[in-house]
Amino acid sequence: MKKTIVHRSAAPFYTAAAAWAVYALAFPLYKVGHFVIAAVVTLAVFFVSRCIWKDKKEVIEVEPEPVRTGNEALDKMIADGQLALKEMRRLDDAIDDEVISGQIRQLEELSKKIFEVVQQKPEKLPQIRKFMGYYLPTTLKLLNAYHRMDSQGVSGGNIGGTMERVENIMGTIVTAFERQLDALFGAEALDISTDITVLENMMAREGLAEDAVHHTVNEEKDSKTEPTDGGIQLEL
Template sequence: MAKMVKKSVAPFYLVAALWLGWALLLPLYRPLHYVLAGVASAIVFVLGKAIWPNKAYQTPDPEPGAPRPEAKAEEPGAPKPEKKTTGDSELDKLVEQKDLALSEMRRLNEAIEDEKISAQIDHLEDTTAKIIQHVVENPQKRSQISRFLNYYLPTTLKLLNAYDRMDAAGVSGTNIDGTMGKIETMMDTVVAAFDKQLDALFGDVAMDISTDITVMENLLAQEGLSGGMRAGGL
């Protein structure tokens, strides 16, 4: 059996009532007044404890191996939630890198107040997600974004972190103003570079579509189906 003690709150209510009544009926603007009120509070608290003492009770000990009350018992045979994976450890690392990068971009976006930089971070977050997701769905293109992952993305986050720290410094100076200005100018180039990286991933798709269009145009011309309607039909 475990012994538990339930503390009485009545004495605290009595002391609170005393201070309220004292403030309404008696003076409370000199040190002596506060001393007298404190002595009266102590007396009232002791009397309250005597009238409404703490209550002790016992609870049965839990059976060996039984789950604790706050722990939710799992249903027998219920599957445990598993972290989603792609089945490829390298792609899983890529997804994790994407999640970390996007999380950092969101944090920086909340911290940086400049509207233009904030809009650019929004654009970079969306483009980064599309770049990495496209490679996850097309693993054969993984090598095309190696420099993007190993240099462009981390360097961009480094620049934005530096901008955030300097902006938070709240002072103006040659080094701070000059560096922040360079980063603001560089961000236009960074946004364009991220867009080009995404566009480059669709190079093979564009080539295939272009080939399909050329073949279809030639077949339509051979069948007389291009250049207008045929007599008596389409």
């Protein structure tokens, strides 16, 4: 998390104080008129100095406040997740390869969504136990190894071969993260599918479904068709 710090220069205050002191040496401040003039001059010097010595802004990275939910396992997941996201952002900045960086950003976004889903529904925590305990840390380990080898500036057999293997597996890792996120919605998808089936059956029984309406209209048309003596049916 980034925070902006404003550094205010002390120069305007020193300049204003100096202006007051100089005026006090030249004119009697015990007279009201001179006192008012000195105050106006001092303020003017202060604001002019502020324009010269402007405030400096510094953006720094600060650690986010730890989340306390009362669930120890969930708190650990949130803390570990924040560290993992921070490490992904660092690796994204450190690795020059645009393809790998793009995939890292995908992993960061998917991981963030996974953490948000579990934070909202802690009962899903067991579903990401292997993700948190193996897949996520192993992915970060591979990316860190890739960054270390890439920074060596050489393309030997071991370095080049290992980097190529990491590059080849990154697409599979992104797909695995996508499936992990999708799996968290398995129960909801089943519930919704069940609700839709029950709703369709109820509407059909009540004659509210589209198929049921067409069936009723056809029955009404058939009831209005009467045979004649010649066997020809007339539709009124």
